[in-house]
Amino acid sequence: MTITITAFDRSPDGGKGLARDTRIRWALEETGQPYDVRLVPRDEMKEPAHLRRNPFGQIPTYEEGELVLFESGAIVLHIASHHAGLLPDDANARARAITWMFAALNSVEPSILEIFIARILERDQPWATDRLPVVLDRVRERLGLLSDRLGDADWLDGAFSAGDLMMVSVLLRARPSGVLDEFPNLAAYVARGEARPAYQRAFAAQLAVNTRP
Amino acid sequence: MTITITAFDRSPDGGKGLARDTRIRWALEETGQPYDVRLVPRDEMKEPAHLRRNPFGQIPTYEEGELVLFESGAIVLHIASHHAGLLPDDANARARAITWMFAALNSVEPSILEIFIARILERDQPWATDRLPVVLDRVRERLGLLSDRLGDADWLDGAFSAGDLMMVSVLLRARPSGVLDEFPNLAAYVARGEARPAYQRAFAAQLAVNTRP
Structure with missing residues (x-):
């Protein structure tokens, strides 16, 4: 199943990597998972379509089939739990x-x-x-x-x-x-x-x- | 193995349940796990003995055999992952x-x-x-x-x-x-x-x- 994350259409930091999509991209790269990105304009963050993905109207979110997650911590943990490379076996x-x-x-x-x-x-x-x-x-x-x-x-x-x-x-x-x-x-x-x-x-x-x- | 958590010797809230040991106690109660409590006086929070348990010198911590955890989120997730009652099967x-x-x-x-x-x-x-x-x-x-x-x-x-x-x-x-x-x-x-x-x-x-x- 395709993984789709959301990111700012234009990040407030202008591309310094400080927005929270970077940590998701990093986890996906560490575990070798391809992904698509849906860019969300800032004036659509608090619109119903995005609030359905993230009730706080923020990025990033993570979609994979029926599963929709938000919170960078939960998304990184989900990726790390399902693919080798980010959590030890012990x-x-x-x-x-x-x-x-x-x-x-x-x-x-x-x-x-x-x-x-x-x-x-x-x-x-x-x-x-x-x-x-x-x-x-x-x-x-x-x-x-x-x-x-x-x-x-x-x-x-x-x-x-x-x-x-x-x-x-x-x-x-x-x-x-x-x-x-x-x-x-x-x-x-x-x-x-x-x-x-x-x-x-x-x-x-x-x-x-x-x-x- | 016995579970031992730490809590304030005297909580700053005087017992209103707002200190973070309450959420650990709650998770242990929901899953039916007995536990011991080690009370840490506030002037010992930043002493080496407690910093070994929690590098930020805070409560709660969780000890079970060789395992030492800190962060209430990590502890609740650990309890919920190992005992039925707090996470769905799906x-x-x-x-x-x-x-x-x-x-x-x-x-x-x-x-x-x-x-x-x-x-x-x-x-x-x-x-x-x-x-x-x-x-x-x-x-x-x-x-x-x-x-x-x-x-x-x-x-x-x-x-x-x-x-x-x-x-x-x-x-x-x-x-x-x-x-x-x-x-x-x-x-x-x-x-x-x-x-x-x-x-x-x-x-x-x-x-x-x-x-x-």
């Missing part, structure tokens, strides 16, 4: 890899998204300038703990897994603020993720969409 | 239930946690009063979309699942602000979750910890 190691996916999405991404909220959504609010350093300090605290755990390992728990795919994807969103580079081992970890051929293909595919005439 | 329905778990944790909880950030963490900041309504409006937007999807159904996708367990747990955190009650179908959905005997047992267990002499 049951305990598998549970730990999935734990890192949730950690990326629930313990790391929310604090990083606060940077976006402060810099973009609340940019015109009177507190915008004074609040940003407070937000960045919370990100630093979280990234400091992650940096301590990673140490000088290549990946978070043994071989590269869906947990690393998600953590690298989330950390990339902290890079424009400069805060990622304050943690050299995390910056190197992200660079290792970006160097993977599957990531390169995923990045190129989203860039092609966002730089087309 | 593969597509199962994937959709897991999608709702991720939706609760990545699309709903972050906006609700912003209320906590605004009201507690940034309470003494000069922007505290002016910013809270902006935060609440973002929560309303998200809950409005969720309310539209739920409609007059009892649960998000057929029978009660781990997706509902997580969504109810997350929505409970919006109730103290009053914003949950602005969406009567969501308030009734949460009340249905709270009425489940397994939730009642989980709530009572955390309350006993937090009200002991």
